Amino acid sequence: MRVATFNVLSGRTPGEDRVDAGRFAAAVASLDADLLALQEVDRRQPRSGYVDMAAVAAEASGAVAHRFAAAMTGLPDGSWTPATDPMPDPRTDPDRDDAPAYGIALLSRYPVTSWRAVPLPPLPVRVPYRWPGARRLSWVRDEQRVALVAEVAAPDGPLRVAATHLSFLRVSGTRQLRRLIGSAGPLDLLIGDLNLPPGPAVRLTGMRSLVAARTFPADRPRAQIDHVLAGTGGLVATGGGAIALPVSDHRALVVDVVGR
Numbered sequence: 668m669r670v671a672t673f674n675v676l677s678g679r680t681p682g683e684d685r686v687d688a689g690r691f692a693a694a695v696a697s698l699d700a701d702l703l704a705l706q707e708v709d710r711r712q713p714r715s716g717y718v719d720m721a722a723v724a725a726e727a728s729g730a731v732a733h734r735f736a737a738a739m740t741g742l743p744d745g746s747w748t749p750a751t752d753p754m755p756d757p758r759t760d761p762d763r764d765d766a767p768a769y770g771i772a773l774l775s776r777y778p779v780t781s782w783r784a785v786p787l788p789p790l791p792v793r794v795p796y797r798w799p800g801a802r803r804l805s806w807v808r809d810e811q812r813v814a815l816v817a818e819v820a821a822p823d824g825p826l827r828v829a830a831t832h833l834s835f836l837r838v839s840g841t842r843q844l845r846r847l848i849g850s851a852g853p854l855d856l857l858i859g860d861l862n863l864p865p866g867p868a869v870r871l872t873g874m875r876s877l878v879a880a881r882t883f884p885a886d887r888p889r890a891q892i893d894h895v896l897a898g899t900g901g902l903v904a905t906g907g908g909a910i911a912l913p914v915s916d917h918r919a920l921v922v923d924v925v926g927r
Contacts (some may be wrong), residue, residue, distance in 0.1 A: 668821060670877075671700035672858045672893050673912075673919035674832070677709045677769075678720055681885070681916050686715040692727035694912040698919055702819065703728055704830035704858040705772040707915075710735055712742070712767050721772035730774035736784040737768035738813040738832075749811035754784035770813055771859070773830040778820040785850050787812040787831070787843035794836055809839045814847045814859075823926070826855040826900070835862045844871050857896040860917070868894050877902070878922040880909035885918050893920045901926045 678691040695703070705724060709715040721735035736754045741747030750768065789809035796807040814831035829851050833840035840862050848854075854874070861868050865876050874896035881888035888909065895907075907922030 668701045668925070669699060669921060669923050670702045670856065670858060670895050671698045671919055671921040672704040672706070672830070672860065672895060673698065674706040674860045674893060674915060674917040675720070676707050676915040676917070677712065677715050678914060679715070680914055684714075686718075688716060688718050688723055691720070691914050692723050694914045695724045696727040697912065698728070698910070698921060700728060700774075700921065701776045702828060702856070702858070703730070703774040705774070706832035706860045708735060708770055708772045710737070710768045710770075711765060712769065714743070721774075724772065725774050728774050728776070730776055732777070732779040733772060733774040734782050734815055734817070735768075735772045736770050736813045736815045738770040738811050740766060740768045742767055743769065749788075750786070750813070753786055753813045754782065754815070771815060771830060771832050773815045773817055773828070775817065775819055777822070779817045780820055780825070781818040783816045785814040785816060785847055787814060787833070787846055789834060790836070790839045790842065794838060796836055807836065809834045809836050812843055814851070816851045827851070827853065828856045828858065829854050831857075831859040831861070833860070833862050837863075841867070841871060848872055854898050855900040855902065856898070858894065860893050862892050863894075865891055865894070868896065872896055874898050877904040877924060878907035878920060880907070880918075880920060882909050882918045882920050883916070885911055885916050888918055891920075893917060895920060895922050897924070
């Protein structure tokens with residue numbers, strides 16, 4: 668089974684304003700992942716050509732099951748707001764699929780027996796943060812984040828999988844990760860952009876890292892902030908690494924696993 672996580676930067680290529688949906692689909696397909704977590708996913712946003720990026724990725728990867736979970740709704744021009752219902756049921760709220768939103772997605776080539784979205788609120792106050800290249804601290808207010816928890820009917824047995832994208836503000840991201848672990852219960856896999864280096868990610872979750880590779884920034888990666896973590900279920904990595912693709916400022920992280 669191949670597991671991957673990829674922060675897709677809304678499908679953009681650094682230095683370009685226009686999103687090439689075909690290029691994005693080809694990048695996703697090239698990962699050949701059985702389970703794929705995507706972050707910074709647009710749905711019906713002008714900047715990404717109004718496409719449903721989760722649906723495009725699902726078709727490109729051959730997924731039989733996928734979900735998009737919104738962290739924010741509206742447009743990224745200062746008017747968007749935290750999503751009150753990150754994963755509405757299309758059977759009861761079909762119009763919500765057409766509303767502009769931004770969040771994460773989880774794709775699976777195996778059937779999924781249940782899905783759950785876990786909102787991850789930001790800190791209620793502004794916190795100090797030094798932007799890369801800045802000399803002074805700024806006071807920053809974070810956005811809401813979200814996680815998806817899925818029960819996956821994998822060939823070797825069911826897996827409880829969580830996918831997420833945590834805050835880049837360390838104090839907020841740490842709080843969100845603890846909330847996710849407490850809400851999700853025992854996990855077989857946690858995959859996503861945790862915005863944490865390997866040491867804190869392993870320590871805070873009590874899980875094992877299945878692959879070590881620098882993922883950010885894509886052109887000259889200096890840090891690993893994207894992770895595939897395993898619980899105590901016996902999953903073992905047989906190979907993996909970071910892959911540079913013609914989309915995003917992150918490298919995708921891929922690992923082949925066996926066992927339970």
